[in-house]
Amino acid sequence: MRKKSAFVTAAIVIAVATLTNCSKMLPKMIDPNYGVCGPVSLSSAQSVLFAQGNDQFFAIRTASTGLGPYFVSTGCGECHSSDNRGHPFTMLTRFGQTDSTGNTFLAKGGPQLQNACLPGFTSQQIPDGASSSKFIAPITAGVGFLELIPDSAILAMAAANVNNPDGVRGHPNYSSIPPYVTPFANAIPRADGKYICRFGRKAATYDLLQQVATAYNHDMGITSTFMPFNPYNYLDQTAPSSPSIPDVDNTTLNSVVFYVRCLQTPNQRNANDPTVMNGNQVFVNLGCETCHKQTLTTGYSPIDGLSYQTISPFTDLLVHDMGQGLDDGYTEGNAKTSEWRTAPLWGLGLAAGVQGGSYYLLHDGRAHSIEQAIQMHGGEAAESVTRFNSLSPGDRNALLTFLKSL
Amino acid sequence: MKIRLLFTSLCMSLASFLHANAQIDSSLLKNGTKDTAKNALTMDAIYSRPFLKTGKFPVSIGGYIESNWQYTGTSGISVGNQFQFRRFSLFVASSITSKIKFLSEIEYENDPTGDPADAKSGGRFEIEYAALDIELHPLLNIRGGMIVNPIGAFNQNHDGPKWEFTDRPIAMTQMLPDTWSNTGFGIYGKEYTGKWMFGYEFYLTGGLNDSIIDNAAGKTFLPAANANPSRFTSSASGAPMYTGKLSLRNTKVGELGLSFMSDIYNTWAVEGAPVDDKRVAQVYDIDFNTTLPWLRTNIITECAWVYVQMPPNYTQQYANKQFGGFIDIVQPVFRGRVFGWDHATINLAVRGEYVDWNVGNFAATGAKMYNDLWSIMPAISFRPTPQTVVRFNYRRQMQRDITGNTIGAALGLTEGYSLGISTYF
Numbered sequence: 001m002r003k004k005s006a007f008v009t010a011a012i013v014i015a016v017a018t019l020t021n022c023s024k025m026l027p028k029m030i031d032p033n034y035g036v037c038g039p040v041s042l043s044s045a046q047s048v049l050f051a052q053g054n055d056q057f058f059a060i061r062t063a064s065t066g067l068g069p070y071f072v073s074t075g076c077g078e079c080h081s082s083d084n085r086g087h088p089f090t091m092l093t094r095f096g097q098t099d100s101t102g103n104t105f106l107a108k109g110g111p112q113l114q115n116a117c118l119p120g121f122t123s124q125q126i127p128d129g130a131s132s133s134k135f136i137a138p139i140t141a142g143v144g145f146l147e148l149i150p151d152s153a154i155l156a157m158a159a160a161n162v163n164n165p166d167g168v169r170g171h172p173n174y175s176s177i178p179p180y181v182t183p184f185a186n187a188i189p190r191a192d193g194k195y196i197c198r199f200g201r202k203a204a205t206y207d208l209l210q211q212v213a214t215a216y217n218h219d220m221g222i223t224s225t226f227m228p229f230n231p232y233n234y235l236d237q238t239a240p241s242s243p244s245i246p247d248v249d250n251t252t253l254n255s256v257v258f259y260v261r262c263l264q265t266p267n268q269r270n271a272n273d274p275t276v277m278n279g280n281q282v283f284v285n286l287g288c289e290t291c292h293k294q295t296l297t298t299g300y301s302p303i304d305g306l307s308y309q310t311i312s313p314f315t316d317l318l319v320h321d322m323g324q325g326l327d328d329g330y331t332e333g334n335a336k337t338s339e340w341r342t343a344p345l346w347g348l349g350l351a352a353g354v355q356g357g358s359y360y361l362l363h364d365g366r367a368h369s370i371e372q373a374i375q376m377h378g379g380e381a382a383e384s385v386t387r388f389n390s391l392s393p394g395d396r397n398a399l400l401t402f403l404k405s406l
Numbered sequence: 407m408k409i410r411l412l413f414t415s416l417c418m419s420l421a422s423f424l425h426a427n428a429q430i431d432s433s434l435l436k437n438g439t440k441d442t443a444k445n446a447l448t449m450d451a452i453y454s455r456p457f458l459k460t461g462k463f464p465v466s467i468g469g470y471i472e473s474n475w476q477y478t479g480t481s482g483i484s485v486g487n488q489f490q491f492r493r494f495s496l497f498v499a500s501s502i503t504s505k506i507k508f509l510s511e512i513e514y515e516n517d518p519t520g521d522p523a524d525a526k527s528g529g530r531f532e533i534e535y536a537a538l539d540i541e542l543h544p545l546l547n548i549r550g551g552m553i554v555n556p557i558g559a560f561n562q563n564h565d566g567p568k569w570e571f572t573d574r575p576i577a578m579t580q581m582l583p584d585t586w587s588n589t590g591f592g593i594y595g596k597e598y599t600g601k602w603m604f605g606y607e608f609y610l611t612g613g614l615n616d617s618i619i620d621n622a623a624g625k626t627f628l629p630a631a632n633a634n635p636s637r638f639t640s641s642a643s644g645a646p647m648y649t650g651k652l653s654l655r656n657t658k659v660g661e662l663g664l665s666f667m668s669d670i671y672n673t674w675a676v677e678g679a680p681v682d683d684k685r686v687a688q689v690y691d692i693d694f695n696t697t698l699p700w701l702r703t704n705i706i707t708e709c710a711w712v713y714v715q716m717p718p719n720y721t722q723q724y725a726n727k728q729f730g731g732f733i734d735i736v737q738p739v740f741r742g743r744v745f746g747w748d749h750a751t752i753n754l755a756v757r758g759e760y761v762d763w764n765v766g767n768f769a770a771t772g773a774k775m776y777n778d779l780w781s782i783m784p785a786i787s788f789r790p791t792p793q794t795v796v797r798f799n800y801r802r803q804m805q806r807d808i809t810g811n812t813i814g815a816a817l818g819l820t821e822g823y824s825l826g827i828s829t830y831f
Contacts, residue, residue: 007740011752011786027819034813058815060624062617074624087809089722103657119616119672119717181504355489356773356809367464 033269039262040144040305041103046262053259054251063218065245069121069233070114071221076256079137079219082354083263084347085135089367092219095132100178100334106132108234111332124233132336133328134278134364135201139347141197144261145311146344147208147296151188151196157293157316166383168290170318173203173341175333182224186299197333198265198317201363203341205333212257222247262303265311267346269368271406279402282395287384289341291316314345314406323378326362338379349404370403447596447653448606448663448693451563451796452509452535454795456830457499469496470830472566480800481813492826493566495534495541510536512554512625513585534587535611549609556607556651557582557667557710559693565830570736570755570787570797572826575708576779577730577761582689582710583629586614588647606713613647613669615686617634619714619724626714626725627689627754627764631671643684648672660705664690671714685715691778707733723808724768725777729760747790756783764808776810779803781820794829 039050058077061067071093073079079090082103084177093113096105108127117123126132155174174194177183184207189195199205205214217227223246223259232240270276283289292314299306319339327338340363348370352359357367367373377385391399446454457466472492478484492515499509513534535553556562559580574584590611599602612629621630647669655661664831668688674682693708709731716726740752764777781803788796803820804812812818 003549011788026477026484026821027481060622062620062622064620065622067620076724078624078721080805081809081811082813087768089768089775089809091770115718115719116721117717118620119685119720123719231667354809354811354813356771356776356811358771358773360771 019289033267034353038264040264040303041304042262042305046258046303047332049255049258053255053257056256057259061222063118065244066222067228068114068116068118070117070124070222070233072112072114072116074220074221076215076219079336080140084139084266084298084354085351085360087355088136088360091134091136091364093126093132093134094330094332095126095130097331097339098329099331105333109231112231114218114221114231122233122235126237127234127273131329133330135365136360136365137345138201139266140350141263142265142305142311142313142344143208143211144263144306145265145296145298145309146198146313146315146317147261148306148309149296149303149317150186150299151184153296153405154196154198154317155188158318162227164290166287166290167381168287168380168383170291170316170320170342170380171318171334173198173319173333173335175204175206177206178210178226180213181206183391184213188218194334196290197400198289198341200332201340202332203317203319204335208257209254210213210263212253216248216253224248224253225250226251226253261306262317265313266350266406268312268346268405271358273401273405275398275401276405277402278395279398279400279405282391282399283402286387287390287398288386291318291320291381292345293342312346312406318342320381321379322381325376325378328364345403345406348406370400380394437441440657447603447661448559448695449594449596449605449607449651449653450658451565451568452554453499453507455497455565457497464502465498465500467496467498468830469494470565470567470828471495472572472826472828474572474824474826476572476822476824478820478824480805480820481818482788490516494573495565497535505541507539507541508537509539514620527721534585545597547594548591549594552587552589553609553611553802554585554587555609555611555649555667556645557586557589557649557665557689558580558691558710559661559695559706560664560708561586562651565794566828567793567830569828570753570785570795571783571799572732572797572824572828573736573783573799573801575732575757576759576781577710577732578708580629581712581728581730581761581763582691583632586628586632590646592649601657603629603653603657603661605653605655606651608650609650610646610648613643613645614671614811616672618671618687619716620719624723626712627763628712629688642673644675645670645684660694660700663691663693665693667690667691672717682717685717687712687714689713702738704736704738705733706736707731717821722764722766722775725764725775727765728761728763729765730759730763732757732759745790749791751789753785753787753789755787756781757781757785759783774810775808776806777808779805794827796825796827797826 009075043048059158060075073090079086084391094111095113096110097103105127109124113124113126149233158171159306174190175197177195182193187195195206197204197206199211205211213224214228216222216224221231223230223243225246228242229240289367294312295318296311298306298309321338322340333335361367361373362376365375439807455468457468471494474487474490478592491703495511497511501507511534514529533552535552535554537549537553540548554561558578560575587821588611590609592606594820617630618628619626621627649667651663651665652661653661669687670684671687672685674680676682689710689712696705697704712728714726734757736753736755738751738753743749759781762778764775766775769777781801782800783799785797785799801822805817806812807817
């Protein structure tokens, strides 16, 4: 009898001893270089705001919290699940604009098709005669830094290409900005009142406030004071509805803007690996760097972590003619239908890990590997692709190793 | 009217409980129905609980509590030590005549739905069960009131003290609604011959609603319907939900249960005018339990399939098909006298679980949709008496989002320890 009691007592003692130590036995934090991007360094007050924005970014909207009636997805986090590139299942469709004179299908639901709707509503259709293009979510990490690249720097990058022997040109996308957007203090507008825009696949969105307000509205059917009307279906023959209290209040919306703005840049991994360093050199030699700019410097920001920082986004924020293969016949702002914003390459190596194991690259995810993405470049990038195709296997491998380290 | 009747009888039973307690005269208290698991079906679980009978009162009472400590972490993020008072349940039963019985169960639960939208509202008191049973024939009984839909064995037999694990099986509580109870009525019956026992149940109740495919969890989530405040008074579709279960038990082999639930879940008419198609949600469930004769190893397993008709042009984030299940293996390793308890047992146990909240492929890519989870949970439990359990569990769980991504909030590897107690009283 004693023995049994002793046995039980021992078991309990062991259990308790194990427990007191258990924090050490739990799964380890993912190395931040490989995982989701946290914020830049923030004050306590800023951290609280960031956390609020984080919650809202990943919150799911439902019919009772304003979703729809027409929408593409139910939350920012559904499309931007790891603050990295998105997955084709949340791909959205834009239609109705073929040149810089603007979207001629606004009355028929342009510029965006909301391919999902709440039960009981009829599905939207792309109107006859409208050309369209599909977009998957670009990486959101680091967008706060991109917002701070001064217009002067963007113009300088365009000017530097004037005599580029490969034929690389590129220009900023000048577009009108909505009334709720305040131009940056250092903005350099064009004489016709249009501003240099930088976000989105066509670089047609001015700043993160416009990006977030538009995302709420066009992607989720969420109204705000900035965009008070719900997307609607012209086939319903009703007027667009506008709830008396917007679906998202300004405090919430601003916290989400703050969240994306403060996301840290993805970090390069194994930067000192000799193959990676060699690949970096190949990247420059091929002329990729003319568009995918390795080093940019941000301007002033009241958030210290963003202010005057040197970053490696691998974009020039300009739109470039990418040739017929990537010409979907749809555009925004003053970009041509074949022109796309140079996709930032940071976070590229982590993309497959958050896209279900496969790569979905370029604006609509049509490229299933990094090589494919490169080979689909045409137009201004044709020369660099020709050089890529004649690389020695060693250099090709080095280049890909470098790109995967981003 | 029915509700008021139930309420009055409930209050009376409670009053008698307080009265009996106030006397502190143990001679008035004697153990009523014992746990007679050996010759009962899972459907009898609701009555085969330890009840206390007080003197000549026609009312017996009982209940259970569940409380535990947990320490879990997901991918390096831990909320630290959690002390959880999971549930407090009180049952009041009364035999009005030998063929008319009434049983009620009032439960306090800390996180009743597991729905993030609901989590902040905190704990909740709920009448989980309050039904009147009238026996016309052993094969024909009528039950009405607030009943637990017999979808799967776990739903019917979920009392904390019966299990060696502090957490309930994920598929049976987060894919199927946890202890899914509803107002309604139906019939049941049993028959036994020698080694065989057969039982059936069939109920018509209120049902699900649109929130199962429109909720803050962002996935097809039947428990979301639990949060609908008007579900006890009106049905979203105006049509009853059907639930049925067949059980077959062989004393040598074990018990097999097959259950089925079907409901038109959407609000398809507004003020009588149809505004949408009717859409159906269905659940199929198989459960099995047995005790291997030599080793006295107890095996309990259950799995379920959920099918939900989707509105056209909806997002694939909400699944039209789900699958999940669990298996518990419980091995008594010690039985006998310890610390002065005559019938103490120590069990080693393990639970394996799997849930796929989105079975199927992406329309956009043809690739598999994930949104799944598996978990393995070894346990050791000590039962000083069959009614009381102290249990220690370790959980190792892997969760992926819809695209298969394991990096993100609550995704990836979760490990955790929990120590809990649960007892009937």
